[in-house]
Amino acid sequence: MSKATIPQGTRDFSAEVVRKRNYIIQTIKSVFELYGFEPLETPAMENLDTLLGKYSEEGDKLIFKILNNGLGDPKNIEKSRAAFENVLQGKNDRQLTERALKYDLTIPFARYVAMNHGQLTFPFKRYQVQPVWRADRPQKGRYREFYQCDADVVGSTSLVNEVEFALIYANVFQQLNIDVEIKINSRKILTALSELCHAKDKLTGITVAIDKLDKIGIEKVEGELLQRGLNPEQINIIKKYLGISGNNKEKIKQVEELLGHTESGKKGIEELEFMLNYSSDSGLQSLTIDFTLARGLNYYTGIIFEVKAQHVQMGSIGGGGRYDDLTGLFGVPDIPGVGISFGIDRIYDVMEELSLFPKEVHQGTQVLFFNLGDAESTKAFSLMHELRAKDISCELFHQQSKFDKQFKYAERKNISFAALIGSRELETNTCTVKDLRSGKQVSVKQSDLAETIRKMKPEG
Amino acid sequence: MSKATIPQGTRDFSAEVVRKRNYIIQTIKSVFELYGFEPLETPAMENLDTLLGKYSEEGDKLIFKILNNGLGDPKNIEKSRAAFENVLQGKNDRQLTERALKYDLTIPFARYVAMNHGQLTFPFKRYQVQPVWRADRPQKGRYREFYQCDADVVGSTSLVNEVEFALIYANVFQQLNIDVEIKINSRKILTALSELCHAKDKLTGITVAIDKLDKIGIEKVEGELLQRGLNPEQINIIKKYLGISGNNKEKIKQVEELLGHTESGKKGIEELEFMLNYSSDSGLQSLTIDFTLARGLNYYTGIIFEVKAQHVQMGSIGGGGRYDDLTGLFGVPDIPGVGISFGIDRIYDVMEELSLFPKEVHQGTQVLFFNLGDAESTKAFSLMHELRAKDISCELFHQQSKFDKQFKYAERKNISFAALIGSRELETNTCTVKDLRSGKQVSVKQSDLAETIRKMKPEG
Numbered sequence: 001m002s003k004a005t006i007p008q009g010t011r012d013f014s015a016e017v018v019r020k021r022n023y024i025i026q027t028i029k030s031v032f033e034l035y036g037f038e039p040l041e042t043p044a045m046e047n048l049d050t051l052l053g054k055y056s057e058e059g060d061k062l063i064f065k066i067l068n069n070g071l072g073d074p075k076n077i078e079k080s081r082a083a084f085e086n087v088l089q090g091k092n093d094r095q096l097t098e099r100a101l102k103y104d105l106t107i108p109f110a111r112y113v114a115m116n117h118g119q120l121t122f123p124f125k126r127y128q129v130q131p132v133w134r135a136d137r138p139q140k141g142r143y144r145e146f147y148q149c150d151a152d153v154v155g156s157t158s159l160v161n162e163v164e165f166a167l168i169y170a171n172v173f174q175q176l177n178i179d180v181e182i183k184i185n186s187r188k189i190l191t192a193l194s195e196l197c198h199a200k201d202k203l204t205g206i207t208v209a210i211d212k213l214d215k216i217g218i219e220k221v222e223g224e225l226l227q228r229g230l231n232p233e234q235i236n237i238i239k240k241y242l243g244i245s246g247n248n249k250e251k252i253k254q255v256e257e258l259l260g261h262t263e264s265g266k267k268g269i270e271e272l273e274f275m276l277n278y279s280s281d282s283g284l285q286s287l288t289i290d291f292t293l294a295r296g297l298n299y300y301t302g303i304i305f306e307v308k309a310q311h312v313q314m315g316s317i318g319g320g321g322r323y324d325d326l327t328g329l330f331g332v333p334d335i336p337g338v339g340i341s342f343g344i345d346r347i348y349d350v351m352e353e354l355s356l357f358p359k360e361v362h363q364g365t366q367v368l369f370f371n372l373g374d375a376e377s378t379k380a381f382s383l384m385h386e387l388r389a390k391d392i393s394c395e396l397f398h399q400q401s402k403f404d405k406q407f408k409y410a411e412r413k414n415i416s417f418a419a420l421i422g423s424r425e426l427e428t429n430t431c432t433v434k435d436l437r438s439g440k441q442v443s444v445k446q447s448d449l450a451e452t453i454r455k456m457k458p459e460g
Numbered sequence: 461m462s463k464a465t466i467p468q469g470t471r472d473f474s475a476e477v478v479r480k481r482n483y484i485i486q487t488i489k490s491v492f493e494l495y496g497f498e499p500l501e502t503p504a505m506e507n508l509d510t511l512l513g514k515y516s517e518e519g520d521k522l523i524f525k526i527l528n529n530g531l532g533d534p535k536n537i538e539k540s541r542a543a544f545e546n547v548l549q550g551k552n553d554r555q556l557t558e559r560a561l562k563y564d565l566t567i568p569f570a571r572y573v574a575m576n577h578g579q580l581t582f583p584f585k586r587y588q589v590q591p592v593w594r595a596d597r598p599q600k601g602r603y604r605e606f607y608q609c610d611a612d613v614v615g616s617t618s619l620v621n622e623v624e625f626a627l628i629y630a631n632v633f634q635q636l637n638i639d640v641e642i643k644i645n646s647r648k649i650l651t652a653l654s655e656l657c658h659a660k661d662k663l664t665g666i667t668v669a670i671d672k673l674d675k676i677g678i679e680k681v682e683g684e685l686l687q688r689g690l691n692p693e694q695i696n697i698i699k700k701y702l703g704i705s706g707n708n709k710e711k712i713k714q715v716e717e718l719l720g721h722t723e724s725g726k727k728g729i730e731e732l733e734f735m736l737n738y739s740s741d742s743g744l745q746s747l748t749i750d751f752t753l754a755r756g757l758n759y760y761t762g763i764i765f766e767v768k769a770q771h772v773q774m775g776s777i778g779g780g781g782r783y784d785d786l787t788g789l790f791g792v793p794d795i796p797g798v799g800i801s802f803g804i805d806r807i808y809d810v811m812e813e814l815s816l817f818p819k820e821v822h823q824g825t826q827v828l829f830f831n832l833g834d835a836e837s838t839k840a841f842s843l844m845h846e847l848r849a850k851d852i853s854c855e856l857f858h859q860q861s862k863f864d865k866q867f868k869y870a871e872r873k874n875i876s877f878a879a880l881i882g883s884r885e886l887e888t889n890t891c892t893v894k895d896l897r898s899g900k901q902v903s904v905k906q907s908d909l910a911e912t913i914r915k916m917k918p919e920g
Contacts, residue, residue: 002509004574004790007559010505012572015498015586022499034848036825036855036873038475039482043605044504044561044591045470045524049462064505065527067557069595072550084544090532097527099467101504112472114464121872123858126475131504135529145503158858160837171848278841330464365496377620381738388494388631395496398583398618412581413496 009138010145016362021147023361024176024347025129028149031172032127035164037151040126042108044133045099048092054107054329062135064101064144071096101133105150106339113154114330122155129344141345152339154326159271162303162322163278165340169307169318170284176347177356179310180317183290184275187300187321188268192259193241197234204298206230206238211294218242241291248276248289255291271303299323305340309350317346367394367417367453368410371401376421383419383431383449390450394419410436417453421446469598470605476822481607483821484636484807485589488609491632492587495624497611500586502568504593505559508552514567514789522595524561524604531556561593565610566799573614574790582615589804601805612799614786619731622763622782623738625800629767629778630744636807637816639770640777643750644735647760647781648728652719653701657694664758666690666698671754678702701751708736708749715751731763759783765800769810777806827854827877827913828870831861836881843879843891843909850910854879870896877913881906 006012013021029039051063071080076095083095102108105128113120129149136142151168153161166182173180190210194203205228209221216224218239225235237258244254252269259265272289279287295304302322309317320340327335351357367387369380380396387394397406410418420432431449434441435456444452466472473481489499511523531540536555543555562568565588573580589609596602611628613621626642633640650670654663665688669681676684678699685695697718704714712729719725732749739747755764762782769777780800787795811817827847829840840856847854857866870878880892891909894901895916904912 002513002790004510004571004787004792005507006571006575007503007505007507010503012503012576013499013501014576015500018499018501033824034851034853036828036853038824039473039478040475041473041478043467043470043472044593045467045605047465047467050465053462061529064529066561067525067527069521069524072548077548080548081544084541088532088537088540101526111464111466115466116472116474121869125855133504145505153858156858160831160856160858163841164855167845278838327464330462332464364493364498371620378738381623385627391494393494393496395585395624396620398613398616398620409581 007144009136009143011143015364019361020351020357021344021348023357024344024351025147025149027175028172028342029127029129031168031175032151034171035125035168037125037127040109040112040128041130042102042105042112042128044101044131046102046108046111048094048098048100050111051100051103051107052092055103059103063103064133064135065092065097066099066101067097068095068099102130103134104132105130105148105341106152109150109152110326111330113335114327114332117327117332117335120155123153123158123161124155125151125153127151141349143345147344149342149344150339151341152326152337154335154337157336159274159303160278161338162271163275165305165320165338166275166279166287167284169305169340170286172342173307176351178317178347178350178354180286181288181308181310182284182286183288183293183306183308184272184303185289185291185293186268186271186303187295188264188271188302189255189259189291190294192262192265192268193238195262195264196259197230197237199230199234202228202230207294208296210238210242210292211296213242213292213294244291248287251289251291275303295319295321299325303338312350312353314346314350314353315343317343317350362414363393365393365395365413365415367392367419368406368413368415369394369396369419369421370403370406371397371399372420372422373400376423376426379421379426379446380419383421383446387450387453390454392450392453407436417456419449467604469596469603471603475824479821480811480817481804481808483817484804484811485607485609487635488632488802489587489589491628491635492611494631495585495628497585497587500569500572500588501590502562502565502572502588504561504591506562506568506571508554508558508560510571511560511563511567512552515563519563523563524593524595525552525557526559526561527557528555528559562590563594564592565590565608565801566612569610569612570786571790573795574787574792577787577792577795580615583613583618583621584615585611585613587611601809603805607804609802609804610799611801612786612797614795614797617796619734619763620738621798622731623735625765625780625798626735626739626747627744629765629800630746632802633767636811638777638807638810638814640746641748641768641770642744642746643748643753643766643768644732644763645749645751645753646728646731646763647755648724648731648762649715649719649751650754652722652725652728653698655722655724656719657690657697659690659694662688662690667754668756670698670702670752671756673702673752673754704751708747711749711751735763755779755781759785763798769807772810772813774806774810774813775803777803777810822874823853825853825855825873825875827852827879828866828873828875829854829856829879829881830863830866831857831859832880832882833860836883836886839881839886839906840879843881843906847910847913850914852910852913867896877916879909 052060079095083093086093087096131145132148133145169182190207194200194206209224213221244251293306300321301324304321305319306316307318322338324336326337384394418434425431429446430443431446432443512520539555543553546553547556591605592608593605629642650667654660654666669684673681682695704711753766760781761784764781765779766776767778782798784796786797844854878894885891889906890903891906892903
């Protein structure tokens with residue numbers, strides 16, 4: 001007999017949590033659909049070769065590998081042992097493990113596009129909401145199994161896509177009732193900055209350091225820049241850049257003065273202006289240029305996004321950007337793209353903290369028919385049949401028990417109405433309906449039951 | 461550079477397939493909800509101890525085990541090597557692997573109930589639709605990663621639950637437009653049969669043999685019964701039992717004559733009659749008693765179910781039954797239950813074969829705005845904003861290309877309408893709408909665009 005336990009860093013989602021999570025996920029999916037994105041689902045497992053070497057050495061260590069089956073088979077034993085020795089030496093050996101759990105949604109998407117590019121319609125717009133697995137040390141808010149939620153357009157360099165993504169962010173968070181700031185910048189501006197510093201070779205270092213500004217503050221960023229080999233003069237230019245402030249227009253003006261004379265700077269400013277122009281025609285108010293936005297990932301080349309929730313202390317709840325090459329690693333060149341993601345767990349936490357989940361999210365069973373005997377239950381079954389046909393969820397208490405036991409069940413399941421059919425109701429073709437939230441009780445014709453339930457408003 | 465490949469026995473689901481699968485899954489989920497069932501999601505990974513020893517020796521071999529991380533760490537090498545030797549000898553060793561992918565939904569559900577039974581409201585009615593993994597040899601229709609779809613009620617012995625499950629089956633397949641036969645039997649009838657044969661110790665053998673009747677025919681079943689040690693006299697009784705025919709009433713009458721004098725027989729007949737009585741009051745016509753129904757699994761003790769699709773050659777598309785003990789293996793006794801499952805992949809195949817998917821399932825983008833220039837696109841963005849607010853999905857072609865390229869994109873994405881705004885439309889505040897299915901074209905005021913799209917009926 002084994003004790004019931006759940007693996008560290010993983011979670012069961014009970015009804016209430018599933019419903020709230022689905023509310024978020026369905027809202028996002030429906031917006032993706034509104035913008036012409038199509039769903040894709042890839043398997044949990046990928047071939048190990050597909051994943052290894054894509055996430056830096058650190059990432060490779062966090063990939064969950066799946067043991068091949070049949071290792072104990074007598075005719076495999078010597079091979080298996082040799083394979084294991086390889087693994088102990090840090091090599092991967094297909095004899096022991098050739099599959100792994102996916103680590104993110106981007107690489108499986110790239111693998112899918114590389115495998116199917118001949119059949120796909122480009123620009124290919126897909127969204128994907130699936131779990132991924134990482135062998136990270138579990139801690140508050142960090143899990144070994146968690147959902148990612150991505151949308152990408154590949155096969156197009158048009159900024160129209162970036163505008164659409166900004167609109168998607170705005171649309172989703174408006175529907176979820178979360179006040180957000182959607183921050184944008186262009187990696188080209190950062191390139192221009194590195195050029196201005198005569199430190200083009202240090203672009204990654206500058207980007208990584210700036211990316212930490214939010215967390216560690218300007219002094220520590222300066223320290224890091226020094227450490228990365230930039231001199232005080234260069235750091236002064238970067239500080240000037242980071243000090244740009246005002247509204248979007250004012251910021252553009254300042255960055256133009258600083259970087260507008262460089263090729264990259266000019267292009268970056270054009271990108272940002274394009275986004276501001278188009279999005280203002282589409283009802284998007286919340287787009288903010290933030291020149292301190294850098295995004296950690298190396299592969300971004302154009303517009304980058306980050307979304308912050310207002311009124312709450314929380315890291316970014318969304319982010320993304322443009323990249324030059326999705327599938328080169330799989331031998332298919334020239335597929336650029338742009339993508340964004342939503343942080344489901346963090347969005348959940350924000351909505352919980354600000355009490356933003358609507359009441360209807362919790363709706364389970366609406367009506368509990370009390371079980372008051374066999375003939376009464378037969379009648380209940382036929383009435384439930386009618387209610388369900390009208391999309392009213394209901395159930396019959398499973399056995400003839402004391403009233404308080406049946407009430408208790410309704411209360412614990414958060415059921416709004418009790419329907420009672422006893423011998424008197426059976427004779428008179430009526431039904432007693434009790435609103436369990438208000439305590440209000442009415443007797444209605446059985447044929448009017450569905451209508452009555454519909455009319456008894458929440459909080460009756 | 462690695463070649464893009466997908467693991468054997470797993471699948472990518474592209475948009476069309478995801479939409480069809482979701483249509484099936486959402487239909488089933490909404491019916492579960494109508495009947496008061498609540499969603500549950502458990503992690504993909506379980507602790508290996510939770511899974512091992514639950515699926516017979518054969519099953520254990522098909523469990524995908526996850527390699528622990530950090531095996532190559534110098535300070536673990538000796539331990540790791542010893543652990544691997546254990547694994548080679550067929551033992552499991554937590555140093556090497558302590559987690560595995562779930563093999564079905566039932567054991568994780570049992571683990572969840574065992575862990576949380578103090579907090580749950582009983583009867584606990586949950587549904588769960590998630591992938592499971594099995595290291596089976598891949599073949600047509602059999603995958604290493606596939607979805608299961610289960611609903612169970614635990615903590616109740618009431619037959620009301622069995623009636624509800626029969627209704628759920630009927631309701632789901634009616635909504636999916638699949639003609640089905642819902643077959644029921646009771647394991648107690650099979651127990652009575654074994655008693656009648658004075659072969660109570662051979663109940664499992666009899667059940668397993670009868671279960672194959674559909675596939676191998678009566679003669680081979682006889683052969684198997686002989687092989688399992690039953691004598692010709694006993695086999696004659698079983699043949700008489702298997703020969704019971706007619707409508708439900710006639711069948712009950714015949715089984716009563718054969719087994720009605722035994723304790724188990726009496727109980728089994730009561731169960732079946734209860735189901736027939738209640739379900740006829742609830743609009744359920746398709747319930748059929750089938751005494752040849754046995755179900756392979758050992759743990760069923762009462763009513764068992766199986767659903768067959770009509771007009772098509774296909775194994776069962778659903779099945780289930782009552783069991784006495786869900787959580788005993790995890791040290792929590794006295795939780796009986798009853799459950800059913802839906803075979804998503806087979807249901808999909810049936811619907812495909814009989815062309816039962818409704819057209820709306822394929823609906824992606826409804827309107828493609830042609831890209832005819834910058835000012836035109838700005839207008840398109842503001843019109844798209846209005847359309848989306850009215851729940852009409854649309855997109856702007858990403859760049860200013862030749863007409864035929866834009867038409868081709870619409871065609872390949874199966875988009876119904878093209879919206880064209882050129883310089884003339886821009887001047888006159890109009891929009892040209894082309895129904896791409898009929899070729900019909902109209903010019904409308906921009907402010908009437910949404911209404912126009914709404915009105916132009918499918919196939920218009």
